[in-house]
Amino acid sequence: MRSRIATTVLPRRLLFTRPRLHTPFSAGQPTYETRPHIITQPGDLTPGLSAMEYYERRLELSTKLPAKSLAIIIGNSVKFSSGSVFYDFQQDTDLYYLTGWLEPDSIVVIEKKGDNGADDVLFHMLVPPKNPKKELWEGPKSGLDGAYNIFNADLVEDIRNAPSYLKLLIKDCTHIYWDKKYNLKASEGIKQYFSFSENDNLNELILKSNKHIHQLSPLLADLRLTKSPAEVAVMQKACEISSLAINKAMAKVSTDDPITSEKELASYLEYQFVKGGCEKHAYIPVVANGSNALCMHYTRNDDLLWEDDLVFIDAGGKLGGYCADISRAWPNNQQGFTGPQRDIYEVVLATNKKCIDLCNETLGYSLHDIHEISVNTLRHELNNLPEFKGVTNSEIARNYYPHYIGHNVGLDLHDIPSVSNHSRLRKNQVVTIEPGLYIPLDGPKSYRGIGLRIEDNVVVGQNHEDDKINLTRSCFKEVADVEAAVRGTV
Numbered sequence: 486m487r488s489r490i491a492t493t494v495l496p497r498r499l500l501f502t503r504p505r506l507h508t509p510f511s512a513g514q515p516t517y518e519t520r521p522h523i524i525t526q527p528g529d530l531t532p533g534l535s536a537m538e539y540y541e542r543r544l545e546l547s548t549k550l551p552a553k554s555l556a557i558i559i560g561n562s563v564k565f566s567s568g569s570v571f572y573d574f575q576q577d578t579d580l581y582y583l584t585g586w587l588e589p590d591s592i593v594v595i596e597k598k599g600d601n602g603a604d605d606v607l608f609h610m611l612v613p614p615k616n617p618k619k620e621l622w623e624g625p626k627s628g629l630d631g632a633y634n635i636f637n638a639d640l641v642e643d644i645r646n647a648p649s650y651l652k653l654l655i656k657d658c659t660h661i662y663w664d665k666k667y668n669l670k671a672s673e674g675i676k677q678y679f680s681f682s683e684n685d686n687l688n689e690l691i692l693k694s695n696k697h698i699h700q701l702s703p704l705l706a707d708l709r710l711t712k713s714p715a716e717v718a719v720m721q722k723a724c725e726i727s728s729l730a731i732n733k734a735m736a737k738v739s740t741d742d743p744i745t746s747e748k749e750l751a752s753y754l755e756y757q758f759v760k761g762g763c764e765k766h767a768y769i770p771v772v773a774n775g776s777n778a779l780c781m782h783y784t785r786n787d788d789l790l791w792e793d794d795l796v797f798i799d800a801g802g803k804l805g806g807y808c809a810d811i812s813r814a815w816p817n818n819q820q821g822f823t824g825p826q827r828d829i830y831e832v833v834l835a836t837n838k839k840c841i842d843l844c845n846e847t848l849g850y851s852l853h854d855i856h857e858i859s860v861n862t863l864r865h866e867l868n869n870l871p872e873f874k875g876v877t878n879s880e881i882a883r884n885y886y887p888h889y890i891g892h893n894v895g896l897d898l899h900d901i902p903s904v905s906n907h908s909r910l911r912k913n914q915v916v917t918i919e920p921g922l923y924i925p926l927d928g929p930k931s932y933r934g935i936g937l938r939i940e941d942n943v944v945v946g947q948n949h950e951d952d953k954i955n956l957t958r959s960c961f962k963e964v965a966d967v968e969a970a971v972r973g974t975v
Contacts, residue, residue, distance in 0.1 A: 511625035512635060514587040530585035532805035533719040536637055539585050542708065543595055546583065547606045549704045550597045553659040556701055557651075558583065559687070560591040573765075578896040579705045581806055586636055588612065588627060592647060594654060609654070610638035611647050651687070655694050662701040663691055706901040710893065711913040716807065717944055720895070720915060721956050723763060723804035724942055727811055728960035730757030731798065732970060735815045735961060739973030747772040747786040754800050763802030767809055768898050770800035778814070778936030779923045781888055793818050795826050797937050808898045810917050811957050812940030813967075821968035825931045829922050830939075832866040834962060836920040837939040840890060841955060844910060844918070847948040852906040852916060856890035859920045867922075872929035885924060891917035894942055914945045915956070 515523040516530075523532060530536045546556060558580045564572045576587050584593055594609035615628035629641045642650045655661065665688060691698060712720065734754055737744045744750045751772045758766065771778075772786045775794035790796055796817050801809030814830065816822045822830060840859050843850050850858075860878050863886060867873040876885075893900035894915050910916070921938025939962055946952025961967050961975075969975045 510631075512631050513624070513626040516635060530636065531587075533722070534585065534715050534805060536585075538713065538715055539583065540637060543583055543608055544603055544606060545708060546595055546704060547597045549707075550595075550662060551660055552597060552599045552605070553657070554597045554662060555654055555658045555660070556595040556597075556662040556704075557687075557691075558593045558701070560586070560589060560593070562589050576806075578806070579702070579709075582705065582709055582896060584610070584636055586610070586612075586632070590644060592644065592651075594651075596654065596658070607639045608637070609640045609642070609650075610636065611642045611644045611650060613644050648690075651690060655690060655696065658696060660697045660699060661691055661694065662699045662704065663687075664700060664702050702903060706903050709895060709901050710904055711911050712895065712915050712944070713913075716895070717913065717915070717954070717956075719805045720807045720809070720942065720944075721954070723767075723802055723807055723809040724811070724956035725959055726761035726763050726804070727758060727801045727809040728957050729761060730754050730802070731800070731811060731813055731960050732975075733757055734798070735813075735967060735970035736973060736975060738815070738817055738971040739819050743790075745790055747774055747777070747788050747790065750790065750796070750798070751786045751800070754798070758802030761802070763804045763809075765803055767801045767803040771798060771812075772800070773797045773936070774817075776926065776934035776936065779925065779934070781923075790817050793823065795822075795935060795937060799938070799940065806896050808894055808896070808900075809957070810894050810898055810940060810942060811960055812919055812921075812938045813960060813962060814937035814939070815961075815967050815971055817971075819972050821971065822964065826935060827964065828870055829924065829932060829935045830937060831964065832863060832870075833920055833922050833937060833939050834964070835866050836862040837918060837941065837962070840918045840920060841941060841943055841953070842950070844916065844943045844953045845946040845948060845950070846910055846912045849909055851909050852889075852891060855918070856906070859890045860886065863920060863922065870929075870932075872931055884928070885922050886920070887923070888919075888921065888938075891919050891940075910945045912945055912947045916943055916945065917941070918943055 512519055517524040517527050528535045530539055550556060558577065560580045561575060561577045563574050566572060574589055580586065580593050590613050592611040596607040596609060597605060599605040610632040612629060612632045613626065615626055620626055627635060629643065632638045632641045734744065734750060744753055751770050754770060755766050769784045771783050773783045774788050774790050774796060777783050777788055778797035794817050795814050797814045799812040801811050816826060836859050839862050840855050843855050843858065860881055863881050864876060864878050867876050893904065894917055917940050919938045919940030923936040924932040924934065926933050942956040944954040944956060961970050
């Protein structure tokens, strides 16, 4: 690996009292040299993840490819809402997983020439060149030199030369791994840099190449399914920051300045996520007062928070591209839960805890198995409540629990959805466990309009009860802890 320029990092307590460091280069995303408060360790490309880890990911992908293969990934482009008003840029997560590169309009190619290990693997990056006029408006970019010196590409090329460059690579290969969703002809962002002829978009180049064509996404999904120790550490930090933010939101109930609307609570959570060290919300949050929580993905967040109602949130921060995904509910009253609220909450909590206990590889469960167990557990617990006596599994699934027990989480909120929920859980897979109950307005009288789920992020263990890791364990969920929070006695 090429060494990177090293500079002195200011101690945190002096960060804002000494003159700002000036570096001899600029980049289109944070680096250790330009933003040491974000990339805190030399050798890291993104928060908590080293250049070596990205290199090893590319090598691991190459072991799944035969000789004379290309794996081609097209990065995302900036999308615009109207005119020159753009949306927040989101990189293709497969490209990001292999490179750490966060700039738009780029192509990555992993070329495997032979079977002699790393010496036969080449990392190509096709990126926009530096452009002083564009950078005047958009800020610094890394350019070709940055792709080579910072991101360790073996070969770099101007994205404007992509047609001829890719044709030469394709000519010399036998196998192409690629996902047809990528179509440069339809990508306005990338198209501005070069002109493909009518029959010369990337789909046509590949489909008419007479090469052996394979889908790339299953190979990358298998790599991304289990998380490395560094990934787990980043996700743990994102979850801890998010958990503390939610705990603080609960505690606002008892203050002289309580949160009075869903929108204010959503903004408060995002502020606390960012203040704690996350980059932003991982997704548009659900912040639901009372019966608004009966809508699974209620994101209007435009109602008031009424005293005595239950407040439900589904929110989390993002750090280094990795998502936290947490759901919690609390009473908007210093007196704590009402009787019916507590009943439903305790049923969901018991189910949440039982399902988390099943997240060990050697137990042999799949997410689907755990979902079935969650339905059984909800039925068993609800049967202790007179108004739900005799409720069946099918009634629960149809009327009270319409969603799944969980999903993979990582660089995408619903990570690698192509992996079957019937596959057995694997050690270091990170999943959400999120049972819930949503009692409709025509349901059992005492419980009408109560809706909540309790969601944790769990690193699957190997073979011991304490082997798994609940990344969101610091977010209050025990009844006593939640009530202490809203009373201000934590």
